[in-house]
Amino acid sequence: MARITLPEGDAPESHRLMSLQPAMGKAMATLSEAIYQKSGLDVRIREAIRMRVALLNQCQVCLHYRFPELVEAGIDETFYSEIEQWQESTTFTSEEKLAIEYAERFIGDHLAVDDDFFDALKSAFSDVEIYEMTTTIAALLANGRILQVLQVEQVCAI
Numbered sequence: 001m002a003r004i005t006l007p008e009g010d011a012p013e014s015h016r017l018m019s020l021q022p023a024m025g026k027a028m029a030t031l032s033e034a035i036y037q038k039s040g041l042d043v044r045i046r047e048a049i050r051m052r053v054a055l056l057n058q059c060q061v062c063l064h065y066r067f068p069e070l071v072e073a074g075i076d077e078t079f080y081s082e083i084e085q086w087q088e089s090t091t092f093t094s095e096e097k098l099a100i101e102y103a104e105r106f107i108g109d110h111l112a113v114d115d116d117f118f119d120a121l122k123s124a125f126s127d128v129e130i131y132e133m134t135t136t137i138a139a140l141l142a143n144g145r146i147l148q149v150l151q152v153e154q155v156c157a158i
Contacts, residue, residue, distance in 0.1 A: 002152045013153035017146075031139045041132045043073050045099045048092065049136055051083045052103040057144035061154040095124045099133055106137045 006016040018025025039046060047070060054062035067075070082089040086100045098120060105112045121130050147154050 003150050006152075014147060017150065017152050028139075028143060031135075032143070035136050035139060039132050039136065041129060041136065042095075043070055044075060044079075044093075044096055045129075045133070046136060047073075047075050047079070048083065048086075048096045048100050049103045049133060050140060051080055052086070052100045053107065053137060053140040053144065055084055056104070056107050057141065057148065059144040059148070059154065062140075062144065098124050102133060103137045106134070107141055 002013050002017070004017075004020075006013055007019055009016055018028060035046070047067070050062060053059075066080075079091055082091045083100065086092055086097055089097075092100070102113070102117075102121060105117065125133070146152075
């Protein structure tokens, strides 16, 4: 049960939460749409980021949600099971590992995104890709933490 009073209705709590302040709810929905439908990021990069953020946030919905269409990109249960020990994994490319590390640093110690690390990002990704990764990490972090802090029932709207 949510920690704040939500509007009455049959819709899931997460949907009713967004209706409390429609402009903010719409902005969050628009950002989600951009991440999942309009981003130019490689889907393996995006999914590696999504899953690492889910692990760090302990978002149970995201941890268990699988995009069926990503199987064609080689995203299977091995991919998901190796996210936690990504450093030792042979499943991920060097770019995917860099994206996972970026998510970790961004969430756990943003000051560790120093010039040397940023140079590594720039050697592997374009400025647009770095911006998309940054926005994706921030949005997933924010959405997951909002739902958890407010103890809102989490239903995936992807």
